[in-house]
Amino acid sequence: MFLENFFSQTSNQLSISADQGSQFAKQICNDYNPIHDIESKRFCVPGDLLFALTLNNYGLSQQMRFDFAGLVPADKELIFPEWNESDLSIEDNREKNYLSVYRQGNLSQDQSVIEHLVRSYVEFSGHSFPYILVPLMEQHKVMINTSRPLVMYQSMSLNLSQLEITSPEVKFLNAHMEVNGKRGNVSLEFSIIDGEKTVGRGEKKLVLSGLREYDQQAMDQLILDYEARKS
Numbered sequence: 001m002f003l004e005n006f007f008s009q010t011s012n013q014l015s016i017s018a019d020q021g022s023q024f025a026k027q028i029c030n031d032y033n034p035i036h037d038i039e040s041k042r043f044c045v046p047g048d049l050l051f052a053l054t055l056n057n058y059g060l061s062q063q064m065r066f067d068f069a070g071l072v073p074a075d076k077e078l079i080f081p082e083w084n085e086s087d088l089s090i091e092d093n094r095e096k097n098y099l100s101v102y103r104q105g106n107l108s109q110d111q112s113v114i115e116h117l118v119r120s121y122v123e124f125s126g127h128s129f130p131y132i133l134v135p136l137m138e139q140h141k142v143m144i145n146t147s148r149p150l151v152m153y154q155s156m157s158l159n160l161s162q163l164e165i166t167s168p169e170v171k172f173l174n175a176h177m178e179v180n181g182k183r184g185n186v187s188l189e190f191s192i193i194d195g196e197k198t199v200g201r202g203e204k205k206l207v208l209s210g211l212r213e214y215d216q217q218a219m220d221q222l223i224l225d226y227e228a229r230k231s
């Protein structure tokens with residue numbers, strides 16, 4: 001199980017340390033968002049790690065939706081309950097919800113297929129900035145606060161036509177952005193390919209907060225700083 005180094009588990013409770021979350025973001029997602037740095041005061045567990053752990057624990061269904069309800073701090077104990085219904089809520093021991101998951105259709109527990117899909121999806125997801133988000137912001141003449149960038153993971157959905165697949169890969173299709181004052185709602189659409197065949201589609205939704213007028217010089221510096229962190 002390729003996720004075993006990125007969480008700790010006792011019974012049905014699971015926790016993720018700052019080091020585990022940060023390593024997943026950097027090693028698996030190639031995501032260098034400062035909010036996933038170990039020393040960050042605003043550190044939060046990558047939403048893509050919660051997505052990966054959900055598929056690892058419960059399997060892959062033909063139709064799935066993941067709604068992120070809050071940022072998960074380091075070492076927060078999360079309860080992954082038995083999943084007997086179509087809806088699942090991942091909460092802490094005070095019943096605070098962090099992730100709601102909905103599923104429908106056939107179910108696959110094939111760990112090879114799940115790992116292929118997870119690795120491909122989180123790599124696509126981790127590349128949202130700067131390759132997709134920056135052209136969108138430039139198009140709409142707005143940008144995030146470069147001194148305190150905040151991009152929130154809102155939801156993600158999958159719709160597979162079949163589960164008889166071997167090595168699914170995510171391919172970016174399109175991106176849309178709606179601006180409402182200082183808030184931007186972004187939708188990233190993707191297809192799921194198995195070999196030469198398209199077997200599904202999906203959508204990732206993000207919220208950009210604290211928008212202001214686009215400044216090319218400030219954005220160029222933010223990208224330079226981000227690329228420097230990766231190297």
